[in-house]
Amino acid sequence: MVNPNLKAPDGPPSDVEGIKDRSNYLRGTLEEVMQDRISAGIPDDDNRLMKHHGSYLQDDRDLRNERQKQKLEPAYQFMLRLRLPGGVATPEQWLVVDDLAEKYGNGTLKLTTRQTFQMHGILKWNMKKTIQAIHSTMLDTIAACGDVNRNVMCISNPDQSEIHSEVYELAKMLSNDLLPRTRAYHEIWLDEEKVAGSPEVDEEVEPMYGPLYLPRKFKIGIAVPPSNDIDVFSQDLGFIAIVENGKLAGFNVAIGGGMGFSHGDKATYPQLSKVIGFVTPDKIYEVAEKVITIQRDYGNRSVRKNARFKYTVDRLGLETVMVELENRLGWKLDEARGFKFDTNGDRYGWVKGVRGKWHFTMFIEGGRVADFEGYKLKTALREIAKVHKGDFRLTANQNLIIGSVSTKDKAKIEALINEYGLTDGSRYSALRRGSMACVALPTCGLAMAEAERYLPVLVDKIEEIVDEAGLRNEEITIRMTGCPNGCARHALGEIGFIGKAVGKYNMYLGAAFDGSRLSKMYRENIGEEEILNELRAILPRYARERQDGEHFGDFVVRAGIIEATTDGTNFHD
Ligand code: SRM
Ligand code: SF4
Numbered sequence: 001m002v003n004p005n006l007k008a009p010d011g012p013p014s015d016v017e018g019i020k021d022r023s024n025y026l027r028g029t030l031e032e033v034m035q036d037r038i039s040a041g042i043p044d045d046d047n048r049l050m051k052h053h054g055s056y057l058q059d060d061r062d063l064r065n066e067r068q069k070q071k072l073e074p075a076y077q078f079m080l081r082l083r084l085p086g087g088v089a090t091p092e093q094w095l096v097v098d099d100l101a102e103k104y105g106n107g108t109l110k111l112t113t114r115q116t117f118q119m120h121g122i123l124k125w126n127m128k129k130t131i132q133a134i135h136s137t138m139l140d141t142i143a144a145c146g147d148v149n150r151n152v153m154c155i156s157n158p159d160q161s162e163i164h165s166e167v168y169e170l171a172k173m174l175s176n177d178l179l180p181r182t183r184a185y186h187e188i189w190l191d192e193e194k195v196a197g198s199p200e201v202d203e204e205v206e207p208m209y210g211p212l213y214l215p216r217k218f219k220i221g222i223a224v225p226p227s228n229d230i231d232v233f234s235q236d237l238g239f240i241a242i243v244e245n246g247k248l249a250g251f252n253v254a255i256g257g258g259m260g261f262s263h264g265d266k267a268t269y270p271q272l273s274k275v276i277g278f279v280t281p282d283k284i285y286e287v288a289e290k291v292i293t294i295q296r297d298y299g300n301r302s303v304r305k306n307a308r309f310k311y312t313v314d315r316l317g318l319e320t321v322m323v324e325l326e327n328r329l330g331w332k333l334d335e336a337r338g339f340k341f342d343t344n345g346d347r348y349g350w351v352k353g354v355r356g357k358w359h360f361t362m363f364i365e366g367g368r369v370a371d372f373e374g375y376k377l378k379t380a381l382r383e384i385a386k387v388h389k390g391d392f393r394l395t396a397n398q399n400l401i402i403g404s405v406s407t408k409d410k411a412k413i414e415a416l417i418n419e420y421g422l423t424d425g426s427r428y429s430a431l432r433r434g435s436m437a438c439v440a441l442p443t444c445g446l447a448m449a450e451a452e453r454y455l456p457v458l459v460d461k462i463e464e465i466v467d468e469a470g471l472r473n474e475e476i477t478i479r480m481t482g483c484p485n486g487c488a489r490h491a492l493g494e495i496g497f498i499g500k501a502v503g504k505y506n507m508y509l510g511a512a513f514d515g516s517r518l519s520k521m522y523r524e525n526i527g528e529e530e531i532l533n534e535l536r537a538i539l540p541r542y543a544r545e546r547q548d549g550e551h552f553g554d555f556v557v558r559a560g561i562i563e564a565t566t567d568g569t570n571f572h573d
Contacts, residue, residue: 023145054142081144089117093139106119113488148214284404344492348426358407367436388566390403462535478494494511507531
């Protein structure tokens with residue numbers, strides 16, 4: 001199977017490769033260390049494995065210094081991420097997750113940029129109970145993190161119902177069929193009995209992944225034009241639905257996207273995937289499987305920061321990867337078909353799908369579901385879940401759709417929406433509706449600056465500029481992350497901020513509104529005052545000089561304010 005003409009990069013395997021290798025298919029000593037009561041944490045090796053089970057050990061960074069002073073171990077706690085293909089959950093599932101966040105988590109839910117739930121603040125002793133309760137509602141956390149295929153995304157807005165449901169079924173299929181086969185998760189968390197003598201041979205345990213799994217995480221998303229809500233070009237593997245005569249003809253296949261990079265390291269960069277051809281719907285599993293095996297065989301297992309598939313594609317060359325894919329498939333992809341995206345944002349408010357069901361997209365700032373002062377969001381959604389007969393759909397922009405409401409039930413749901421003051425975002429500026437921030441502090445161990453807790457405050461101030469410039473209803477995407485890993489897909493925000501240090505950000509401009517062009521750095525290491533000064537100059541100019549229908553990201557490029565990034569490889573230039 002391995003092509004002797006192609007090579008993975010030389011170099012000793014990274015420490016994580018060793019950990020996976022010794023782990024007996026992701027078991028490690030997790031079972032034992034989770035029972036140990038001496039520390040609320042777990043050793044680093046097991047934490048690396050834990051990711052494959054959908055969880056990370058974190059510590060509350062707000063408490064770090066104080067605990068250090070008191071000579072206490074860090075305030076260890078676990079983050080738990082669910083696997084929720086396409087972001088669809090039933091009301092029963094919502095209630096279970098809501099309850100678990102209350103009982104074992106920090107009382108809030110984070111709706112993530114990959115359409116799933118995260119819970120924070122779970123103590124070690126409550127992890128097993130939490131995962132078992134998740135399992136009891138037919139959900140799991142398998143492969144939500146780790147060096148495997150992650151939660152498969154798909155368009156969330158069901159206003160194109162027929163296509164939407166077909167595409168959703170395919171996302172679910174991909175997510176299920178690309179799961180690791182090891183029984184480690186079932187044994188450790190669900191008390192499944194171990195089979196004596198297992199594991200047998202590699203091929204039987206993990207026929208696709210093998211014992212080392214992938215060199216790095218792998219992400220798949222399915223978009224249905226004209227909506228690019230899932231940012232298909234940011235995925236390792238993207239499928240773009242081609243609809244002909246109202247029917248799903250198939251998908252254009254795009255490979256090699258990813259957002260993360262490290263400050264000051266040009267060998268790392270965000271990249272957009274490239275379209276390589278077209279396949280019919282029955283072929284997408286085969287394509288996904290073969291693409292994954294190419295990354296398995298040729299990805300960089302030595303240097304993790306260069307291990308994503310985007311680097312494999314750029315190193316080997318798109319053409320070479322295509323030929324390799326077609327060799328593995330034993331057939332050729334058809335020529336890519338035409339498509340056009342208009343936005344990577346969400347459409348808010350009520351829409352009626354083609355099956356006559358109603359869907360209400362609401363704005364959830366930073367994806368955080370909590371009870372705030374004067375805004376009982378979590379309670380409201382719980383009350384809705386108690387009577388709702390349709391579904392909930394988590395969007396890729398951290399928002400929520402109360403979906404599949406019958407005309408008969410609409411008034412009841414609307415009454416609750418009004419009672420609790422839930423919003424379709426229309427009370428806010430379009431800028432705020434188009435905002436997205438990663439978790440960052442206090443839970444993310446990699447955060448260099450605030451994001452989720454700060455972006456709303458910054459937007460309050462930018463809104464004054466926007467209002468003065470008469471741009472309140474102008475859709476502009478704004479994204480902030482606490483570090484360059486790009487969890488809120490910063491490089492695809494028309495205005496982007498990436499944390500550098502506490503209170504300091506690099507500012508990016510020039511991404512396309514439809515998610516088809518990356519941004520570029522405009523100013524480095526600036527604080528709030530400088531950010532506002534820059535925007536005070538640029539936004540009114542946009543208001544005055546833009547052409548008809550011209551989006552902000554296109555304007556700043558045309559006006560020469562920033563140079564266009566034409567490929568990830570010139571992102572830093
Ligand atoms: Fe992410 C790591 C949160 C979507 C790129 N991401 C992390 C960790 C687990 C930090 C860590 O490794 O210790 C963060 C946990 C924070 C916390 O306290 O919860 C974290 N990522 C998130 C979420 C929750 C952000 C959010 O606010 O919604 C998103 C969860 C997605 C999900 O449900 O699966 C999230 N992360 C993304 C995305 C967006 C996407 O996938 O569409 C990206 C950019 C796309 C990509 O992968 O290229 C992303 N996260 C990263 C990276 C950089 C990976 C890279 O190879 O470049 C890291 C760091 C790493 O893997 O070493 C990371
Ligand atoms: Fe953490 Fe950085 Fe991801 Fe934000 S972008 S959640 S700071 S890893």
